[in-house]
Amino acid sequence: MDWNIWHEKYDVADSWMARRLRCVQSQIRTALDGAPTGPLKVISLCAGDGRDLLYVLSDHPRRHEVRARLVELDARNTAAASETACQAGLDQIEVVTGDASLIDQYQDMTPADLVLVCGVFGNITDSDIEHTIGACNQLCKTGGTVIWTRNRATPDRVPMICDWFGGQDFELQWLSEPGVGYGVGVHRFTGTHQPLRTGTRLFEFVGYDVLRQE
Template structure:
């Protein structure tokens, strides 16, 4: 898998990836609009080139409040994300080149106001998806929001993931219609975060041979 070329469809206005990106950016901007004044913390798992968060922040009035950590294993994508952040004038963005499935990359920035798990759940076993949902209850502050994506190929796990979040104290604020061709969810934590100590490994990324639908 060439994870740099995988991003090419973001530039195609008619692609599923482009449509998903627009929804994710809109949700991020809405989350920022609703947060109280002051610093904002964000983390992004498997951040790729950072199109979602960096694109949402580029013209947002609270761009200067955001301190974010983007974790990406592919060094080429990480370099692109760093350059995008520089060009957009976003000094609060930190790109970490490492395995996003390790909790060690998030402990010192959690709990966060915004957690992004976009392009992640389609490349995990169901067991690791559930484990990541549980980790999000550690990574979010009370009132913090997780934005996540998943393809809608059968068997469609999107409704199950939404139920997993709800069962762990999250309130659903968005779930895309199946007719959209992609799954985007947003869930807000309704209670204080769980303690962070625990296993370091959250998930193991298992890429498919072909780029999965989002």
């Protein structure tokens, strides 16, 4: 899978990807609007070209309060994200070309006010989804928000993902309707932030195309 070319589907206005992107952006805006006053930390796993967060920050009133780290393996995507951030004058955005599954990538950025796990759960195994959710208490601050996505293809994993978040002291704030063709969830962390366990790998990125074949 060419993950740079894959992003071109976002530019098709009526595609499910474009509709999901708008949904994620709306939830990011809501999370930023409702976050406590003062500086904010945001981390994005498998950030792609960053358009979900960066397009929101470009005109958000709290744009200069946000320090963010976007981690993405594809250098073409990170180059695009860096260019977008530069053009928008977002000086506190750090774009990292690297393996987003390594928890060490997020050192000095935790606990974060907002954690984006978008485009991840549909590309990893169920056990790795559960493992990643289990580590979100290391990434997210108490009262912070996790926004995640997952396709709703059969078998629909969205209810199970919500259960796993609930088991880790994350309270469901919002969930897209089943019939819209995609899954977007928002969970608020009500538990106690845990120290980052360095050296941990959160998941193995398999790819939805490979998972479907299996």
